[in-house]
Structures are given as structure tokens and as C-alpha cells.
Amino acid sequence: xxxxxxxxxxxxxxxxxxxxxxxxAEIVLGESARQGEGLQLIAAENFVSxxxxxxxxxxxxxxxxxxxxxxxxxxxxxxVDEAERLAVRRAAALFGAEHANVQxxxxxxxxxxxxxxxxxxxxxxxxMGLSAGGHLTHGSPANLSGRWFDFVGYGVDGQTxxxxxxxxxxxxxxxxxxxxxxxxxxxxxxxDYALFRxxxxxxxxxxxxxxxxPMGLIAGGAAPNPVPYADVVCATTHKVLRGxxxxxxxxxxxxxxxxxxxxxxxxxxxxxxxxxxAKAVAFGEAATPAFTTYAHQxxxxxRVLAAGLEAEGFGVLTGGTDTHLxxxxxxxxxxxxxxxxxHLAAAGLVLDTCALPHGGARGIRLGTAAVxxxxxxxxxxxxxxxxxxxALRDEGEQSRRVRTEVRELAGRFPPYRG
Numbered sequence: 001x002x003x004x005x006x007x008x009x010x011x012x013x014x015x016x017x018x019x020x021x022x023x024x025a026e027i028v029l030g031e032s033a034r035q036g037e038g039l040q041l042i043a044a045e046n047f048v049s050x051x052x053x054x055x056x057x058x059x060x061x062x063x064x065x066x067x068x069x070x071x072x073x074x075x076x077x078x079x080v081d082e083a084e085r086l087a088v089r090r091a092a093a094l095f096g097a098e099h100a101n102v103q104x105x106x107x108x109x110x111x112x113x114x115x116x117x118x119x120x121x122x123x124x125x126x127x128m129g130l131s132a133g134g135h136l137t138h139g140s141p142a143n144l145s146g147r148w149f150d151f152v153g154y155g156v157d158g159q160t161x162x163x164x165x166x167x168x169x170x171x172x173x174x175x176x177x178x179x180x181x182x183x184x185x186x187x188x189x190x191x192d193y194a195l196f197r198x199x200x201x202x203x204x205x206x207x208x209x210x211x212x213x214p215m216g217l218i219a220g221g222a223a224p225n226p227v228p229y230a231d232v233v234c235a236t237t238h239k240v241l242r243g244x245x246x247x248x249x250x251x252x253x254x255x256x257x258x259x260x261x262x263x264x265x266x267x268x269x270x271x272x273x274x275x276x277x278a279k280a281v282a283f284g285e286a287a288t289p290a291f292t293t294y295a296h297q298x299x300x301x302x303r304v305l306a307a308g309l310e311a312e313g314f315g316v317l318t319g320g321t322d323t324h325l326x327x328x329x330x331x332x333x334x335x336x337x338x339x340x341x342x343h344l345a346a347a348g349l350v351l352d353t354c355a356l357p358h359g360g361a362r363g364i365r366l367g368t369a370a371v372x373x374x375x376x377x378x379x380x381x382x383x384x385x386x387x388x389x390x391a392l393r394d395e396g397e398q399s400r401r402v403r404t405e406v407r408e409l410a411g412r413f414p415p416y417r418g
Contacts, residue, residue, distance in 0.1 A: 036414055037407050038348035039384065043186075043213065043325050043367030046242050047374070047415045048278075049285060055278035056244055066270040068260060080273040087276050090283035094219050097227050097250035102279050103263050103271045104247030107212040107236035111137040112144060114232045114249060117262035118206045119178055121148045126172055126205070127181035128163075129153025131355050133327075135185050135210060152177065156187075158358050161318040163187070165195055172203045182226070183210025183234075186354040186365050188302075188321035190214075193229040206231045212247075214323055216240025216369065219286040220295020223323060231255060240298060240324055240369045242291075243282025244275050294372065298324045301368040304378040308385025317356075317363070324367040327354050333392045337362030340392055347391040347399055348406035349384070374413040383409070 017025040035047075048056075060080060066073040069081035084102065091100035104110035119125070125145075128134035132155040136143040139151025152175045154168045172180060180200040182191050193209065200207040209226040215235040217223035226233050233250040237243035251259050264271070285291055299322065306326045310316045315329035330340040337353040341364060344351060354365035368381070391402045 036416075037410055038350050039406055039410055040370040040415075041349060041351040041366040041368070041384075043352065043365055043369070044236075044239050045367075046216075046239060046369045048238075048242055048244060048282070050416070051281045051285070052242070052244055052278045055281050056274050058274055058277065060277050061272075061274040063273045064270050065273050067264065080271075080276075083273060083277040083280060084271065087280035087283060090280055090287065091248055091250070094283050094287055095225060095227050095233070095250055097233070098253040099251050099256035099259070101249040101251075101256075101259055101263050102237075102246075102276050103268065104234075104249060105268060105272065105275075106245065107210070107234065107247045108135075108137050108143075109263075109268060110234035110236075110247035110249050111135070111208070111210055113259065113262040113267045114208050114234050115145065115149065115179075116266050117255065117258040118208070118232065119149060122150060123178040124150045124152060124175050125179045125181060126152050126154060126168070126175060126177040128184050128187070129155050131360070132156050132357050133184035133186040133355065135183065135212075138181055138183070138210070156357050161357060162189060163191065165192065165199075168196075169199050169202070172199050172205070176203050177205050179206040179208050181208045181210060182230075183208075183212065185213065186317075186325060186327050188306075188323050188325040188327060189318055190224055190322045191226075193224060193226045197229040209233045210235070212236040213239055213325060216242060216286065217295050217299065217323055219283075220292045220298075222292075222295040222299050232259065237279050237282060239367075240295065241282060241286060242369075242373065243286075244278040246272070246275050246279060248279070297377065298368050298372045300378060301372050301376065301381045302326055305366075305368060305381040305385055308382050309388060312385055312389035314388070315363075324369050324372075326366050326368075327356075327363055328366070329356055329361075329363045330392060331361070333389065335392055337364050340364050343399075344388065344391055347387070347402045348410070349388065349391065370415075371413070374410075374415055376409075376413050380409065380413070 063080045064074050065077050065080045069084050087102045088100045127138035137145045139146045157164045182196045207230045209230040212235050214223045218225050237246045302321045302324050306316050306320050309328050313332045317327035341353050351366040353362045356363040387402050
């Protein structure tokens with residue numbers, strides 16, 4: 001059963017916004033209602049605490065603070081310096097890192113800064129291919145990474161869906177990359193960080209771990225920690241970590257100056273101090289026993305949901321999950337990934353699509369972080385799996401009944417109580 005209750009406060013006080021700008025207030029309230037009337041199963045989303053919201057809406061938003069604590073390009077930074085020092089200390093302690101940079105505006109910003117710190121344009125990089133679950137920053141031609149560096153993609157075994165480590169090693173030996181990137185947006189299993197370290201060392205490459213998805217699980221002890229193995233770890237501070245939208249970088253002290261300079265002034269301008277304060281709040285929350293319980297519940301929920309989807313006829317990637325992530329093929333139920341996403345969204349079940357390895361088709365990608373924050377447990381996950389099947393197999397009246405049940409379920413577990 002779920003052990004984490006939803007926050008016991010409203011997410012914000014809209015009175016001043018309602019008076020000042022009712023058009024924007026209507027948008028904010030409409031989105032708040034949308035979040036509360038459906039099930040948010042997008043793997044990259046979660047609900048932050050009222051304390052995180054309070055930091056985000058604080059007067060720290062007014063402060064310009066280019067540079068780092070004690071070495072800013074603006075005056076009046078005494079208090080925001082303390083906020084950043086606190087966030088850095090908490091992040092480093094939470095993940096056992098020698099150095100933390102909490103200024104990246106996003107996970108993508110963090111990854112690109114890591115490349116800037118360690119690589120030169122034209123260097124070869126080995127990363128998971130986009131068709132197997134790699135991120136845009138792992139070599140997409142539409143992204144700076146794919147234009148500035150020579151990416152070689154590794155993939156997964158066609159039968160198991162698991163990373164083909166023999167192929168990773170063979171590609172590393174063949175291409176001698178300057179860096180090896182470990183990370184994915186849809187791989188539901190734990191990577192073997194020690195083996196990635198071994199492969200990188202064999203070809204004298206840096207190991208960059210993009211841990212944006214599992215970082216909250218790592219904080220809660222529900223996933224292995226890459227920090228002891230990687231040269232640099234990049235991550236978001238939202239997703240399972242339940243912090244504000246943003247990024248961070250962890251590294252060895254020997255790389256600290258290079259990483260810091262790659263973030264500012266090379267790739268970013270002034271730090272968003274309200275967001276950094278909110279990151280500090282989230283790191284503090286993630287260091288509590290309650291968060292450890294939460295992280296393990298996220299995984300337990302994902303495993304039940306994955307098993308339920310498989311029982312309903314979905315093809316579940318890798319046969320299950322070790323994390324909050326689930327990848328599934330809905331074609332046995334008569335719909336491809338894009339059609340399934342649209343049909344499920346109409347029923348209030350909000351999720352993403354993902355690439356299905358070896359074929360070019362689209363599947364669906366979902367996660368259990370947000371619904372676990374709301375207080376749902378294994379019983380609710382089993383019912384959600386059944387609702388997925390009902391929504392995709394039936395039209396008309398049946399779909400309307402699914403929408404009604406989804407709304408009732410969301411109402412029993414509101415994102416914010418009060």
C-alpha cells in the first residue's frame with residue numbers, strides 16, 4: 001500500500017493573480033484543475049511540495065547573481081550566496097559527491113555543460129542511440145550535441161531489450177571515443193555502472209552518466225548510485241526527485257573548476273536563485289526517511305503496473321522494470337503508440353510515447369512518480385492497468401465510463417489537499 005500522502009496545503013495563493021491578471025489566473029487554475037482530474041503518468045513529471053512552491057515564488061526571483069558564491073558579478077548577493085552554498089552542500093551529501101553545481105537550468109543544460117567541460121568539437125562520443133532510448137543530447141542531429149560531436153550509438157539486445165554490453169565494448173574499441181555516455185529516457189532497468197567504467201577505462205575515455213530519470217530513486221536508495229564510477233553525473237532536479245524544473249552536475253573535485261566554468265560563463269548566464277533555493281528544499285526533503293519510503297514505493301508501484309499491463313496484453317519492454325519507468329507496446333490491443341496516447345489522454349490517462357527498439361514503431365512510456373506522490377499504491381496500480389486496456393479496447397460509452405472512473409480515482413488522491 002502507498003505510504004506517502006499528498007501535501008496538505010494548496011499549491012499557491014491565487015488571490016493577487018486573480019485581481020491583477022484574470023486571464024493568466026484562468027490559465028493557471030485550468031492547469032491546476034487538469035492535473036487534479038486525471039492521472040499524470042508522464043515519466044518525467046511529479047508534484048512538488050508546498051515548500052518547493054514557496055521557494056519558487058519567493059523574492060529570490062528578483063536577484064541577479066551571475067557567477068558563484070563569493071565571486072558574483074553583482075552586489076547584494078549575501079543571501080542568495082547562502083542559498084546556493086546550502087543547495088551545493090545538500091546535493092553533495094545526498095549523493096556522496098565531491099563537488100556539485102546546481103546552476104544548470106535543465107538536464108539538457110547540464111549534459112551540454114559536461115560536454116563543454118570535457119570535450120572539444122569533433123570528438124567522438126559513444127552513447128545510447130536515439131532509437132534505443134537515447135536523449136536528444138546524446139547525439140540527435142537536431143541538437144547541438146549531434147552537430148558539434150561525432151556520436152556513435154549503442155543499442156539493446158533484440159530479444160531481451162537489455163543493453164548489449166558486448167556491443168558497447170566492441171564499439172568503444174573500434175571508435176576510441178573521448179567520452180562514453182550512460183543514460184536513457186526510456187530504459188527501465190539499472191545500468192551496470194561498474195561495467196561502463198571498465199569499458200571507458202579500457203579506451204581512456206571519460207564516463208558521463210546522464211541520471212536524469214533515476215536520480216530521485218538514487219537519492220532514496222532504490223537505485224544504484226553512479227557517482228563512485230562516473231567522471232561526471234548529470235541530472236534533472238524534477239522527475240522522481242520531486243524538485244523544481246532544473247538540472248545539476250556532480251563530479252570529482254579535480255574536475256570542479258572545469259565544470260563550473262562550463263556552466264558559467266560558457267553555456268549559461270545568471271543563475272535562477274529562486275530555483276536554486278527550491279532545489280535546496282528538495283534535496284533536504286530527499287534526505288529524509290519518508291523520501292526513502294517513497295522512492296521504494298515508486299518502484300513497487302511500477303512493477304505492479306507493468307505486470308498488470310502485461311496481463312492485459314501489452315508488450316512490456318524488458319519484461320518489467322527496476323525503476324519508475326515502464327515502456328510498453330500497445331499494438332496487441334489494436335493501436336500504435338501515438339493513437340494509444342491520444343485515446344488514453346481522452347480518458348484522463350496522460351503519458352508519452354517512446355521508440356520501440358528494432359523496428360521504428362512507437363510505443364508508450366509511463367511512470368509512477370506522480371501517482372505515488374498522490375498516495376496511490378499497488379491496488380490502484382492494478383486498477384489503472386485494467387483501465388488502460390478498457391480505454392484502448394472499447395469506444396463510446398465504455399470510454400466515457402473509464403473517464404469517469406479516472407476522475408473519481410484522481411479525486412480520492414488529490415495532488416494537493418486542503
